[in-house]
Every structure is written in structure tokens, then in C-alpha cells.
């Protein structure tokens with residue numbers, strides 16, 4: 001009798017162990033097969049994404065203006081526009097404006113919103129006439145005779161003290177206003193970075209970025225931003241994209 005009871009107990013024990021083992025296996029397989037499997041897959045793919053992001057982050061780790069400034073780079077935005085907010089002359093009245101400012105000045109302001117920089121206006125010593133025909137004749141003769149109109153800066157800065165110089169101007173008669181030639185002949189930007197921007201009525205940059213490189217052969221002249229005067233008010237996004245492409 002004792003033997004029979006012993007055999008029965010042993011059978012119950014074997015059966016319960018088998019049932020328990022099969023439940024553990026089934027739990028394991030459901031964890032492995034679904035939750036844990038997904039978790040493993042997710043964690044693998046997260047690892048991949050994280051690594052990918054790290055690589056991308058490294059690729060895109062171009063210093064921002066602030067980082068450049070903290071590392072010692074100084075940035076200036078210098079621009080010439082006879083139609084700037086301080087002047088009302090014939091050219092101001094004949095060129096497109098955004099609100100009450102000229103197109104070059106508008107782009108300069110947009111750059112300044114995104115870039116930590118000082119700003120300076122390049123002002124003609126001899127202001128342009130208030131009569132349009134006279135103003136046009138003068139600009140024409142300055143270009144024809146390759147003159148060097150004198151200028152002053154509205155703020156007391158030395159552009160050569162800066163590492164990065166944004167330079168803005170309109171296109172006049174398919175080239176830079178000759179006052180810009182005076183500007184580039186006055187300052188030596190060797191070893192510095194020049195970033196041009198200009199407004200126009202169809203000539204785009206008119207080859208002026210190449211002309212700047214010729215005036216400043218030892219500077220790095222980056223690809224500039226030409227903005228059509230008539231659409232300057234809608235140019236905010238393209239200005240942002242251009243700046244972000246430059247690392248700002």
C-alpha cells in the first residue's frame with residue numbers, strides 16, 4: 001500500500017513539474033516571441049537610430065554664430081543702400097521698399113535677427129541727388145568712369161577687426177555700386193570670411209561675388225544671397241535657409 005501511495009505521489013510530482021515547466025516555457029516563448037522580441041528589436045533599432053543621429057549630429061556640427069563668437073570670431077554686417085532708412089533721395093523713391101526700408105537694408109535686418117553681429121551702414125560722403133534724372137546720370141557716370149566715390153561708416157568700427165563680414169549692396173548697371181569698390185580697396189580682408197548679399201531687379205548677383213574675390217584675393221568669399229527687390233518682403237524663408245546652410 002505504501003508503495004502504491006509512493007508511486008502515486010511520484011506520478012503527481014512528475015506531472016506538476018512537467019506542467020510547471022511547460023508554463024514557464026510558454027511564458028518564455030511569449031516574452032521572447034513578442035514583448036521581449038519587440039523590445040529587443042526596438043532597442044536594436046533605437047541603437048541604430050541613436051548611432052545614426054550621432055553620426056548626423058557630428059556631420060551637422062557646424063558652429064553657430066554664438067559658438068563662433070564664444071570661440072573669438074567677431075562678425076560684422078556692412079551694407080550700402082542709398083535708400084537706407086536715414087536717406088530720402090531720388091533712388092530711394094525709385095526702388096522697391098519693404099515698408100519704409102530699402103531691400104538691402106531689409107535683408108541686412110533679417111540676417112541680424114539670426115546672426116550675432118555688429119551692423120554698419122556704408123554712407124556716401126556726397127549724398128545722391130534728390131532729382132531722379134540727376135541721380136541716375138551720376139550713378140551711370142560713376143560706373144562708366146570706374147570712379148571711387150568716398151564713403152563714411154555710420155558707426156565707428158574698423159571692419160578689419162572682424163573675422164566674418166557680411167557685405168550687402170544693390171546691383172547697379174550690372175555690377176556693384178562703385179562705392180563698394182572703394183570699400184574693398186580701403187580694407188584688407190586677408191584671412192577673413194566675406195559673405196555677400198545683394199538685391200537686384202533681374203541680374204541676380206551680376207558676377208559681383210567673383211569681383212569681390214578679385215578685390216580680396218586672400219579672403220574666403222562664400223556663396224552669397226541675391227534677392228530680387230520686388231520679392232524681398234517674401235524672402236524671409238530663403239534668407240533663413242541660406243544662413244542655416246552656412247551653419248547659422
Ligand SMILES: Cc1cc2nc3c(=O)[nH]c(=O)nc-3n(C[C@H](O)[C@H](O)[C@H](O)COP(=O)(O)O)c2cc1C
Nearest residue numbers: 102103104170171172173174199200201202203229
Ligand atoms: C541706378 C540703378 C541701376 C540699376 N541697375 C540694375 C541692374 O543692372 N540690374 C538689376 O538687376 N537691377 C538694377 N537696378 C535695380 C536695383 O538693384 C533694385 O531695385 C534693388 O532692389 C535696389 O536695392 P535698394 O532698394 O536696397 O537700393 C538698378 C537700380 C538703380 C537705381
